[in-house]
Amino acid sequence: MSYKDMKDYVVSLLNKGARMDGRNLLEYRTPIKVELNVSKNAEGSAKVTMGETEVLAGVKLNVGEPFPDTPNEGVLIVGAELLPLSSPEFESGPPGFEATELARIIDRGIRESNMLNIEKLVIKEGELVWMVFLDIYTINDAGNLIDASALAAIAALKHTVFPKLEKDKVAFGEHTKEKLPLKKVPITCTIYKIADKIIIDPNEKEQKVIDSRLTVAVSENNKINALQKGGNKGLSIEDIYSMIEIAQEKTKELRKILGDKQDK
Amino acid sequence: MVYSKRVDSRKFDQPREIEARVGIIKRADGSAYFKIGKTIAIAAVYGPRELYPAFKQNPETGILRCNYDMMSFSVTERKKPGPTRRSVEISLVTENALLPALDLSLFPNTVIDVFIQIIQADAGTRCAGISAAAMALADAGIPMKDLVSSISVGKVGDKIVLDLNKEEEDYEEGSTDIPVAIMPRNGEISLLQLDGDVEKEELLQALKLAKKGCDEIYKIQRQALKERYGGSAQDEL
Amino acid sequence: MSDLLVKDRTIVVPGEILAEGMDYIPSYGVFREQNRIVAMQLGLVSINGRVIKLIPLSGRYIPKKADVVIGKVADIGFYGWRVDIGWAFQANLGLKDASSEFIEKGADLSQYYDYGDIIAAQITNVSGSKIIDLSMKGPGLKKLKGGKIIEVSPSKVPRIIGKQGSMVNLIKEKTNCKIIVGQNGKIWISGLNPETELLATNSIYKIEQESHLDGLTDRIKEFLDKGVKNGLQ
Numbered sequence: 001m002s003y004k005d006m007k008d009y010v011v012s013l014l015n016k017g018a019r020m021d022g023r024n025l026l027e028y029r030t031p032i033k034v035e036l037n038v039s040k041n042a043e044g045s046a047k048v049t050m051g052e053t054e055v056l057a058g059v060k061l062n063v064g065e066p067f068p069d070t071p072n073e074g075v076l077i078v079g080a081e082l083l084p085l086s087s088p089e090f091e092s093g094p095p096g097f098e099a100t101e102l103a104r105i106i107d108r109g110i111r112e113s114n115m116l117n118i119e120k121l122v123i124k125e126g127e128l129v130w131m132v133f134l135d136i137y138t139i140n141d142a143g144n145l146i147d148a149s150a151l152a153a154i155a156a157l158k159h160t161v162f163p164k165l166e167k168d169k170v171a172f173g174e175h176t177k178e179k180l181p182l183k184k185v186p187i188t189c190t191i192y193k194i195a196d197k198i199i200i201d202p203n204e205k206e207q208k209v210i211d212s213r214l215t216v217a218v219s220e221n222n223k224i225n226a227l228q229k230g231g232n233k234g235l236s237i238e239d240i241y242s243m244i245e246i247a248q249e250k251t252k253e254l255r256k257i258l259g260d261k262q263d264k
Numbered sequence: 265m266v267y268s269k270r271v272d273s274r275k276f277d278q279p280r281e282i283e284a285r286v287g288i289i290k291r292a293d294g295s296a297y298f299k300i301g302k303t304i305a306i307a308a309v310y311g312p313r314e315l316y317p318a319f320k321q322n323p324e325t326g327i328l329r330c331n332y333d334m335m336s337f338s339v340t341e342r343k344k345p346g347p348t349r350r351s352v353e354i355s356l357v358t359e360n361a362l363l364p365a366l367d368l369s370l371f372p373n374t375v376i377d378v379f380i381q382i383i384q385a386d387a388g389t390r391c392a393g394i395s396a397a398a399m400a401l402a403d404a405g406i407p408m409k410d411l412v413s414s415i416s417v418g419k420v421g422d423k424i425v426l427d428l429n430k431e432e433e434d435y436e437e438g439s440t441d442i443p444v445a446i447m448p449r450n451g452e453i454s455l456l457q458l459d460g461d462v463e464k465e466e467l468l469q470a471l472k473l474a475k476k477g478c479d480e481i482y483k484i485q486r487q488a489l490k491e492r493y494g495g496s497a498q499d500e501l
Numbered sequence: 502m503s504d505l506l507v508k509d510r511t512i513v514v515p516g517e518i519l520a521e522g523m524d525y526i527p528s529y530g531v532f533r534e535q536n537r538i539v540a541m542q543l544g545l546v547s548i549n550g551r552v553i554k555l556i557p558l559s560g561r562y563i564p565k566k567a568d569v570v571i572g573k574v575a576d577i578g579f580y581g582w583r584v585d586i587g588w589a590f591q592a593n594l595g596l597k598d599a600s601s602e603f604i605e606k607g608a609d610l611s612q613y614y615d616y617g618d619i620i621a622a623q624i625t626n627v628s629g630s631k632i633i634d635l636s637m638k639g640p641g642l643k644k645l646k647g648g649k650i651i652e653v654s655p656s657k658v659p660r661i662i663g664k665q666g667s668m669v670n671l672i673k674e675k676t677n678c679k680i681i682v683g684q685n686g687k688i689w690i691s692g693l694n695p696e697t698e699l700l701a702t703n704s705i706y707k708i709e710q711e712s713h714l715d716g717l718t719d720r721i722k723e724f725l726d727k728g729v730k731n732g733l734q
Contacts (some may be wrong), residue, residue: 005619012695016695018699020702039384040302041337041340054289056383085292085307085380086308088291088313134335135345182411195433293560294560312589313589314589332630371630372630402542402543404558405561407515407530407541408516411516449516449539490512493713494714
C-alpha cells in the first residue's frame, strides 16, 4: 500500500472517529504494562509494553568527577538505541538522528522537571558525585516509542537503588536498599496530528503517515516541563493548546499505571 | 583446590533453571527468549532479505549475519553501548556455530540477519544467545538440517561442571570455561572455545557432559517451538 | 523394513527424524539423510501414501511458480515493470505478459501500470532468488483500484481462504467487501466504506491469530454477525 493510499485510508477512518485497530482517537492501546526489575544487575530497570510496542530501560550508577561548571550536582546521562532487533527498518551502527532525538526528549523531561534531586548526588563537592546512566533499548517497534520509552525510563528511575560504596569506589554487583533521591515525577505523552485529526499512541502503520507531533512532559502539578515538536508540518497555536490539554488528561492515566507499581 | 559443593548447591552435572519462549518480537520474522539461571538472551531474525551492498551478495547461497551485543545495564559494571572486540568476536563464533545447521542454498544473494541482545548477564551469555538464535531461526521458517543447542562446561577447582555461573567462572582457585554448541541429531560440535587450563582427558569428559547438557536444552527448545504453534494438530485445513 | 516415527499433522522442528528406512519419499521441507527422512523446517507433517512433506507454519513468503500474489509496482523500465511482492528481490512483469492487449515497444507503460499501482499477478517462473517472472494473463489477474492492502503471515493464507474458498467467501458475503488473497500474505480488501473494510480486516486478523484453535469457522461467523449488528448498516 503506497504512502498516499495508507494515509487516505487512515484519514478516512479518523474522519469517522475510528482507528485501524478499532480504538478511539484519544485512546492508548491496552494493556499498558510496566514490569519492574527486569535486569537484575541494573540498579533499576523496567519493561514497558504498550499494545505490541515494547521497550526496556535500565539504570546503572557509578561515581566520578562532576562537570566543572556544576561542581555540586550529580550527572545524568541518557542514551537510547533503536535496536535493529526491534524493527526491519532499523539499521546497525551508532545511534542516528531518531535515536538521539529520543534520548534527548527523555533526558529533557527528566532534567527540566527536576525529577532527580541532583544536589543530593554529591559525595564530595567538586570532586566526587554520583553519575546516573539511563539507557533505553527498543525491543519491538509497533509505534509510539517515545511514550513507551519515557514511561520505562521513569519507572526504572523510580525503582533505582544505590550500589554499595567502598572507599569512594562502587562495589559492583552489591546493591543497597537506598533509593535514588527523587522529587517530582514527570510523565510524557505525545500527541500526533494526521491531516486535521488529532490522535495519540499510533501503531507503526499510523506513525508512518503522521504530519506532526508534539511531545509534552507533564509534571505532577500539571505543569509543562518539556516540549518537542516533531514531524514536517506546522501546528497552529490552537492545535498546540488543545494538544497540551490532551496530554494533561492522558498523563493522568499513565501516572496511575505507574503509581500502582510496587517494588519487587 | 577441592571444589566439593557448588556455590548454588547444584549437582555438578546439573544446569541452572532454563526457560524458553518463541515469537516474542512481533515485527521480526522469527524471535526467541532464552533464560538460563540469571542469564537472559533474546534473539530476532530478519530475512531472507536483500543484501546491501550488492557486491557482498553471493549468487550461490544466502548469507548469515549475526550480531551479538549486551545491554549496558546487563552486567554489574556498566558496559558502554556499542560494539566491542569481545562482542565482535562472539558475533563471529555465533555465526560459525549456527551456519553448519542451516541450508541457505535456496536463497542466493540474500542475507539472514540474526540479532542477539543480552538483557541480563551471569555467565554463559554467548551460549544462551546461540540457543535463542537457533529457535528464532526455526521460528522464521529458515531451512535447517538441525537445531543448535549450546551450553558451557568447565572445570571449577578440581571438578568438571555443567553450566558455570558467574561466581564459578570467577572461582579464585582456578576456573576453566568451555562454551560448546552441538547439533543434537548427529552430535556434531559447532562452537568450541576454551579459556583456562585442563588435561586432554578432562576436556573429553567435559565435552561428554556438554552433550548431556545440550540434550536437555534441545528438549526445552523443541517444546517451546511446538508450543508456539499450538502443540498439536490443526483443524479444518 | 521402514518405520514412520511421527503421526500425520504433528508439529515438528528442524532436525527431527520423521521416518526410517527407504520406503518413504521426501518432498517439500524434508530431506533424506542416509536411510532417514528428516524435517528441515518448523512445520506440520503431511503424509500422503509414501510421500512425506511439511506445511510451513512460519516465515516470510518464498516465491513459488503458479502462486497468485499481490504486488505493488515499484519501477517502470523499457521492457516492463518491477513489482514488489514482499520478497527480498522485486519480480519482473514483461511487456508481453502484462496485458491481453498488445503493448508496443516504446509505449508509455505508466498508462497500463503506474508507480504504486497494486496488481494481482501470477508467478510464471522462479530462478534463484533474483529472477521471478509475473504474468497478468489469467482469470482475476488485474490492476486493483481503491481498497487497501493488509498483510498476514503467508503460512496462514490457506486458513484465510478455507476449504474451496469457504472462509474468504464467508467474509465477502457478510461484509460485502471484494477480497483477493495473495499467496504472499498480502490481501486486498475493497468495501463500500471504511467500516466494512475494518470488519473484514479484523476478521482476517482473527483467523490469523486463532487458526490453531477448534471451531474457527463458527467463531468467525459469530464475529462477523456481531460486527454487522453493531454498526454496519
